[in-house]
Amino acid sequence: MPAVSLRCRRCEAEHELVAVGICSKCFAPLEPVYDLAAQRAAISRESIEAGPLSIWRYADLLPVAAPKEQRLAPGMTPLVSAPRLAAALGIGELFVKLDTANPTHSFKDRVVAVACAKAVELGLETLSCSSTGNLANAVAARAAAEGMEAVVFVPSDLEPEKxxxxxxxxxxxxxxxxxxxxxxxxxxxxxxxxPWGFVNTNLRSYYAEGSKTIAYEIVEQLGWELPTAVVSPIASGALYARLAKGFQEFLDLGLVEGSLPRLFGGQPEGCHPVQTAFESGQRVVPVRPNSIARSLAIGSPADGDIAVETAKLTNGAIYSVPEEDIGPNMALLAEQAGIFGETAAGVTLGALREAVRRGELGDRDRVVLLVTGDGLKTPEPVADRLRPIQIAPDADALLDRLGIVV
Ligand SMILES: Cc1ncc(COP(=O)(O)O)c(C=O)c1O
Ligand SMILES: [Zn+2]
Known part of the structure; x- marks a missing residue:
């Protein structure tokens, strides 16, 4: 395991690899530090391809050793091409990363698997989190698989499915x-x-690194090539920022050639503090969320400022998506690609459409759209699509109705 310590992002003080979420000197977030020489010696395309079909094939790039027994392992979700949606939007090539294929149907299984591996290593018996829904699902399932207690805290207005x-x-x-x-x-x-493992508090430095695995998989699934752009939802900003980190690490290790993909992010109109900061050039100012995209309703985003830096660094952008577009975008994705994503996907597709509208993305691009959560958990915004036609079990009557004369 090539991680050697946790380093403060502000004052650079080094901390041991324990359950500590913030710098003891200045309270800023901590970032894992890796032994780059050890990584260079251990990691190649071949070593990765020989690994398990899960995030643990990238264990040498993560801040915790792979669990001995890899229960309910997330990752290696399908990257599917969506030519009909690409044509409808006017994009050269469009792929959808189906992170709904993880054990609890969202990308949160990745981050929880990494945080939990650390919790197990430290001998912690309870796994906990604050969640906008999907993280709670992932923590609860992971704890059940590992034989740990799970205690989760969610806002009272969450979807009943979650x-x-x-x-x-x-x-x-x-x-x-x-x-x-x-x-x-x-x-x-x-x-x-x-003495609990709070995955997004005292284990956050480990948790956040789990998101990098989406970037690694995209490169591998494109045949060790980079896309020109990736479109992602943003809540705390952890996923969006770690995508850039993941792509950069693969470039630094010589596993892929080219330049960083442009990263586009989407936030709902009812909660877009990171988009506001990107637009204004100021630091993130917390807001009170009021969005139907409840999974993205984080008013005080822990990684908001890094997300803004990521947008600038990658020559990307962050857009706010109107609340009334979220349901229609979910339906568009379903009808044009056969993929039922949750409200966050409605926001992400909204960001992609906005990038196309502004001429930022078009027919020269090879784009990956992240679908990070499942529509079956948030059916309400597309409930108006449910209009079954009541009929009797009578073929003649149906043929008659269809105007077919036999
Ligand atoms: C489905 C889905 N997508 C995206 C996100 C955003 O993740 P992050 O907090 O890393 O920005 C969340 C967060 O809860 C989520 O549930
Ligand atoms: Zn510090």
């Missing part, structure tokens, strides 16, 4: 009267008092 998809695994589910940001603050306080 609540059930947590409770079914036997997790203790606290429905907090407040927003995600209230749950998050509660977790920070509790993390000083309880």
């Amino acid at each position: 609540l059930l998809a947590t409770a079914v695994y036997g997790a203790t589910l606290y429905s907090v009267k407040g927003t995600y940001d209230d749950c998050s603050r509660l977790n920070v306080e509790l993390s000083f008092e309880l």
Whole structure:
């Protein structure tokens, strides 16, 4: 395992690889440091291809050793081409990364697998998180697979499907009267008092690195080539920022040639603090969320400022997507690509459409659209599509109705 320490992003103080989310000197976030020479010696295309069909094929690029027994391992989700949607939008080549194919149907299984591997290594017995829904599902399932306790904190207005998809695994589910940001603050306080692994608090440095595996897989699945652009949803900003890190690491290790893909991000109109900061050039200012894309309703994004830097670094952009476009975008993705993504996917497709509208992306591009969560968990915005035609079990009557004379 080539990770050697955690380093403060602000004052650069080094910390041991334990359950600590912020710098003890200046309270800034911590980032894993890797032994680059060890990575160069260990990692090649061949070594990766010989690995398991999961995120653990990239263990040498992660801050924790691969678990001995890889239960319910996420990753290596399909990258499917979507030529009809590409033609409808006017994009050269379009691929969709189907992260709905993970064990709990969202990309959060990746980040939780990495954080939990660390929790197990440290001997922690309870896995916890504050969540906008999908993370709670992933923590609950992972704890069940590992034989750990799960305790999750979610805002009280979550979709019933997401609540059930947590409770079914036997997790203790606290429905907090407040927003995600209230749950998050509660977790920070509790993390000083309880010997639990809070995946997005005291294990956040490990958790965030799990998102890099999406970038690695995209490169590998494109035959060791880079796309020209990737479009991603943004809530805390962790996923969006780690995509760039993942692509950069593959470039630095000589596993792929070319330049960083342009990264485009989407936030819903009802909660877009990162987009505002990108547009204004200022630091992120917290907002009070009010969006139907509940998975993206984080008003005080932990990685918001790094996400803004990522957009600039990659010559990308971050767009805000109107609330009323989210449902129609979910339907468009379903009708043109056969993929039922959740509200976050409606926002992500909205960002892609905006990039095309502004002439940023077009027929010369090879684009990857991330579908990070499953529409079956958030069916409400497309409920108006459900218009079944009531008929009797009578073929003649149906043929008659179709105007076919026999
Ligand atoms: C489906 C889905 N996509 C994207 C995100 C955004 O992730 P991040 O907080 O890393 O920006 C979330 C976060 O909950 C999510 O549930
Ligand atoms: Zn510091």
